[in-house]
Amino acid sequence: MSRRTSQKSPASSSRSGILGLILIALGSLFLLDNLDLIPYEISYYLFNWKGIMIMIGAVFLSTKENKSPGIILMAVGGFFIMSDVLSYEFNWHWYDTRKLFWPVLLIVIGLVILSRKSKSPLVSAHVFTADSNDKEVPNDSDHINVTAVLGGGDMAITSDKFRGGKVTTVMGGGTYDLSKCGLAEGTQEIDVLILMGGANFIVPSDWNVRLEVTSIFGGYSDSRKLSAEVKTDATKELLIKGTVLFGGGEVKNFV
Template sequence: MDKPETSNKRVYFGLFLIVVGSLWILERLNLIPAFWNDILISWQMLLVGIGVFSIIGGNKTTGIILIVIGSFFLIPELTDIPYQLRRIGWPVLIVAVGVILLVTQGSRHHRPEMPPNYSAGDKQQPTGSDYFDDFVIFGGREVYVDSQNFLGGKTTSVFGGTEFDLRQAKLSENGAVIDCLALFGGCGFKLPPDWTVKNEVTAIFGGYTDKRGSSLNHIVSDPSKTLIIKGFAAFGGVEIKYM
């Protein structure tokens, strides 16, 4: 049986697809004025829509950033921007993203958010290496994780890629949950051979690939060591591998 949280995400995602499909139908039937057609059926609105879906899915920081970027590039479609303002457009966008990161990170310091699979009764207290929150845009990063009480994390790749090497890590008693967002980018994970991986990634023009099958041969996964990988991939992908 699906967990309520997973079921709710599917409902929201279904509504999102209904809205997108309906707008597309109206556009094909020429029922949307040309002006609004260029705005509603655009890559900018796609970013805004994915941002809204990310917030609903619990990835607030990434969702807000995507909405801001999509809205920023929509402004020239809605009104004429004076030359002097257009010259400072990119710096303003960079500052806005920086402010969002500072504000959201600051709120976490005041109200620490524990991983969803962490229990107050766990024998080990979480440390900084047990749970990661990674964000990459227009770049790449390789991260080595050797936590002996790994709880999971959040990773966002926008026009970039991240790869996590978890082969020396050990899962917490309750397993681990990793929330991924891959937008025109990718997230890769190198895992121990005996981990059981549960896929809850939603993909649009993207994909989820587990390449461990050809590498593990006779190694049997351990159900008590379960890693849940969830999230959203659009024009990107999430990849699992052993080597």
């Protein structure tokens, strides 16, 4: 029996080193705060849920290839800290700054979506919006490229050599049926970004599927029913990776 050995890539080792340094720095800050060695004016803004969101966002920016969750967390945490500063230092109270929250959040989400679209495969995209009437959309492309904003729909894909793609959902989502697909050789990736929405995938029972989804105030699960009688092809793999923020989804199959 052959034994598989794994080696970390230089990029992975670099990210692990950065994460270690960040954790040491955060631990040192908490220690100094517990010893009352950090001025109250600084600890007040740093050691609360807003500051923690910024810290987590900084970790994601430093250690994840996908920068979207880090950007969003730092933007939201930074906004509320800015609101506190304006309130306590300049007497501009929360009811004034809250007028900016949703516009700023929408701008940040829009910039994240645009950055993802610029990196998408050169294939046609399907966009679901609030006024979409689509219930089920057929797709014979080798890629999936979906954006669902304030709406959604189901999609059935029938490619013989499916090669992954991108799914972005913002307060929307859908179910994407890959059960009649064939998977191309090697590892094919689906990059998901789910913000207050959902994305479900139906896959054939004989596919190798691996999840690398970061969930923040949400979850993403593998709900497949596995059977010892079903043989999988080790030369093909579907990798579902990305970020879930205030949302969720699952991967399932039909046995």
